Amino acid sequence: MIPSATRYLVAVLPNRMEAESAYLDLKDANLPIDRLDILGRGYKSADEFGLIDPDRVAQTQVDRLANWVVPFGFVAGYLFNMLTGIELISWIGAVGNHILGGVFAAAAAALGAFLTGTLTGWTAGSGDAIAYRNRLNAGKYLIVARGTDTFVGEATGLLRRYNLENIQGYVEPAEG
Template sequence: MNYLIAVLTNRFQVEAAYTALEKENFPKEQINILGQGYKSADDFGFIEPNKQAGKQSKKLAWVIPFGFAAGYAFNLLSGIEIFSWAGSIGNHLIGGILGAVSGGLGAVLVGGAVGWTVGSGDALAYRNRLNAGKYLIVFKGTEAQIREATRVIRQFEPENIQGYTEPVAA
């Protein structure tokens, strides 16, 4: 399925664009308005950046065992005494635990940053525009319908207009 998303600066513009699309005999089910008083980004199903960040962090959790091994090996090779009461093996294990914690922290910071900035695609930009008080009109249809809807919406001078193709599930 194809989508067309246009950012309009005020409620009057988005309502006029909606009415113009209705006059072109497009079904109401194909047209959505997002913004204050209409659907929210969550209602529509825009990706939540924080969820994407969590997913990316979980994908990088495999570095935790490597962090343990690296911390253990570093303590073994350097002979650093972390706690005198722990003994040789205990200090190596504590070094491994500290390495695992560092690996987990790296997974959260790096995975989270990547998921938050890249994983959400354009959804974050659209969320920011909605938070700034702007409105989105989202049209869903075939390629030919998208071309016609683009022609109709362009006359309202949208701040941004972008077409998307939904990826086919494998």
């Protein structure tokens, strides 16, 4: 038997009253309450729920990129200085200048890894997490429903009655 994928529904509500009212309607409809969460002030935070932290994703990207571009940059800078014979500081000698060229190139590679990794982590790596975190920071509330197609469909129908700023469905691929 092929395991089914878990579906998520994220609804953004403008205030606490709307969020609590919608949550109670979902509860009154006999939907499994253990599959519903409210995120916002006084309820779960984005971190408690497990919403991706874009800064953590960005740091992971920076680390992965830096692990190979910094050593490569050092070697490339060392070789470039050795081949060109550029004298950066006369009193440290030829080998010292080669090492200094490597250090400068490694520093440039580290800066490139930081900029590229950060931008990639913030934009591509975090999906909609930044938008949801920004809404939570602005005082909005999220109702998250997770479960089967039927469950998410029922929750969607009930939530559409409210003044939603946004409603979005997601599918988490099945394992196995």
